[in-house]
Amino acid sequence: MKSLLTGLFLAFLATACSPSDPDAALHERISSTIKASAGDPESYQPARWSKATPWRQQDENGLRAKVLRDSIAKLKPHAELKYRQVQEATRLGMKEQPQWKAEWLQEEEAMIALGKQALALEQQKDTTRLGQQLVHAYREKNAAGALVLDSALFIVLKDNSVRWRPF
Known part of the structure; x- marks a missing residue:
């Protein structure tokens, strides 16, 4: 009986001394x-x-994909402005139209590439x-x-x- 009480006391002491919050x-x-x-x-x-x-790799990938999509959202207004500029230059027959069109296409391709990167990150199911x-x-x-x-x-x-x- 004495050894049982001693064992219980030691078990209580061990649990009482451990931190109560595992996230401390x-x-x-x-x-x-x-x-x-x-x-x-x-x-x-x-x-x-x-x-x-x-916090797993797929969480990290989701965060990175969100950053990429935010970048696309920031680039989009400038690309739309460039597109309207190309349309107006075409309508007026301006000599800058081919250069502006190339710049607009380059911006569009950059946004598409960012979108593909974001999609690839979101599709990875790595639970590391x-x-x-x-x-x-x-x-x-x-x-x-x-x-x-x-x-x-x-x-x-x-x-x-x-x-x-x-x-």
Whole structure:
């Protein structure tokens, strides 16, 4: 009986001494990264943490595909303007029309290439685990000195580097 009580006591002691939050190391790593990049590190106040989930290669590919699609969206208005310029030059018989048309076609081909790259990234189903991701809401002082609430998706890679993307 005495050995049973001793065993239970040791088991209780072992579990009581273990950290209660399995994500505590991630929280500390993210907090130190935010403080290092903040204008006023002392103003940082953690508000909420989501549960950490795996960050996989397909998540990384999806993020890269989104960046490529955003690039296409930024290029599109200029390409549309160039197209209208080519149409007007054709209508007026301007000598610059072939040059402008070549520039427009080059921009269109660049957007198509970006779209193909984004599609290829999205179609890859690689589930290799690269790290962990979580959402964190926090308060810090902005440049004007006001305490503001901000949140972002934080990615902690296997090498302990931290990246984040604001919402």
